[in-house]
Amino acid sequence: MLEAGPLDAKVLSVFDFDGTLTHHDSFVPFLKFAFGKGEFCLRMMKLAVPGLRFLVRQISRDELKAQLIRTFMTGVEKAWVQQQAQEYCQRYWTKLMRPSGLQSVADEMKSGAVVTLCSASPALVLQPFADRLGIKLIGTELEVIDGVLTGKLTGNNCRCENKVLRLETVYGDLGEYRLRAWGDTRGDRELLAAAQDAHFRHFHTKKKRSKQR
Template sequence: MKEKVLGLETRGEKVLSVFDFDGTLTRHDSFVPFLKFAFGRREFSRRVLMLALPSISFLARRMTRDELKSRLVSTFLTGVDAEWVSKKAVDFCAVSWFQLMRPSGLSSVVAELESGSEVTLCSASPALILKPFADRLGIKLIGTELEVVAGVLTGRIAGNNCRCENKVLRLEAVYGPLTQYRLRAWGDTRGDYELLSAAQEAHWRYFHPAWRRLRLRGAIGVKPGVGVAAHTNQQIAVKFDRDANTDDQQGA
């Protein structure tokens, strides 16, 4: 087997490079801005009002993030034509690309592709909405799947929200045991913890301004963006749990 040089020298290893999307490759969440774009400001505002009580319950920790995500999907996407959403996603990608995407993140994706790595997005945002972004990047996509019946969205998530342990499970369903790869992972929220823990090279908020990366470095004493999984998992978990309701993107 040929020897590859992939930033660090790796011999006889397949490399899988996994990028979270919202807040990692992007400057902020993409799902809610997409809904505002697709439905228009007035209809978006009307439907958001229906989520006021669930949002309060979430902030009060009486509702989980997955439950709130389900309510969001149900409120906006029940009975909506899937093809219409796909077309709106293409338009959203075109108009928001330069404002939404982090240039340093895009450069890193290109570098991983050029190194010969297998590269994929792995995001809690709906795959239907992220597909144009993955296509433009030229990489694979794993995201939360929305249930479709006869071409119409039911307003339900098919399977599980693709965050936390489900990111690892979805990756294994596509790529097989992750132990056969040198896993590189980029993430920025509690929803990426299990993915980062599984990686040999774990990059936390790697494309963020230094002050945001320092928050985790100060908690566990690591250099920002390098080797998160090599340090005490319990300390990381405590930090993530403390920030779970305030520091996570909806799509993450």
């Protein structure tokens, strides 16, 4: 855990997105929405073997994520993904977002804290959600060349220790802040450990929270 910083330290409030502010993962449902059910199923079939390899721990979660990105995002125009992300946000906002999470974001903003999303999901997909919330966004970056996605990541998947590293890149020395953080999975552990005020599965119901421990 970091030191609390100066008494007058600025508060930095960091929210994970999938499963924390949302009821469930958002990226795979986005792919199904954007590509359509038929094309989505065809492409997911290509991930059957990598999926099995992940289950038997032959490849890591990050390696499986990289293959998912390659399968769906190689050769796709950035502008098209942005348009689909905007439509996805508009159509599924109410169904996807946790009301208690939205209220917490609003409360943090009202308090004067610097508020940001920090997510492993592609920033390109989450940008409309961050814009609607009115907060900053740190997410996994997809490589784009001449307006077209290459299917590769720029930098590392934004999870685990990389969440803290990305926060430091954007905001500098985190010891200068009072860090508050919300997360719900193993991928948020380092972020929560770095915070003076950490909240694990804070917006989950007590019944569901107890089952997942």
